[in-house]
Amino acid sequence: DAGITQSPRHKVTETGTPVTLRCHQTENHRYMYWYRQDPGHGLRLIHYSYGVKDTDKGEVSDGYSVSRSKTEDFLLTLESATSSQTSVYFCAISGRTSYGYTFGSGTRLTVV
């Protein structure tokens, strides 16, 4: 969607390798989030950021790390990918609670 982009859109990687997903926004929003979507679980929060260098864990943070060195970029790293991390990953941004989030188009990650 306009204002938020995720890269790559698709990735296949091998078990045990590190993977980094990127979220880039042009809205200058303070809050950024990483969610994963899995059948039967909906959207689950992995990590979120409330400012540059300010991050916190979500519901399913084990095996993931994040970094935010600039307002516009929020990186999600799988330190050593496992098959259980095969999922669709969504980045979201928020500047005003009353409108919730704006989501990116997602990254489909397959760990083989």
Next chain:
Amino acid sequence: DQQVKQNSPSLSVQEGRISILNCDYTNSMFDYFLWYKKYPAEGPTFLISISSIKDKNEDGRFTVFLNKSAKHLSLHIVPSQPGDSAVYFCAASRYNFNKFYFGSGTKLNVKP
């Protein structure tokens, strides 16, 4: 433990009829609720919101009802259209906490 639950994974309705999607939550501190709509291969998009000071909010064909005592909300779509076929997620938050918890989604199919 899921704090927001959508117990119906799917719903099928005829075009022109009413669609009712349900959502339950367990955390009594939640006071702000959203519905999102998601098409395949796209990110979720914001549909409608409601705060706990209201019990109803309307936007065109979409109405959200909130029953705080039952910790239940529902989304009504009247009349349903084939273009409404999508996955619908409800989400809940404590206002100003800027962190939303999502349900597992309900896939709506509107038949022509």
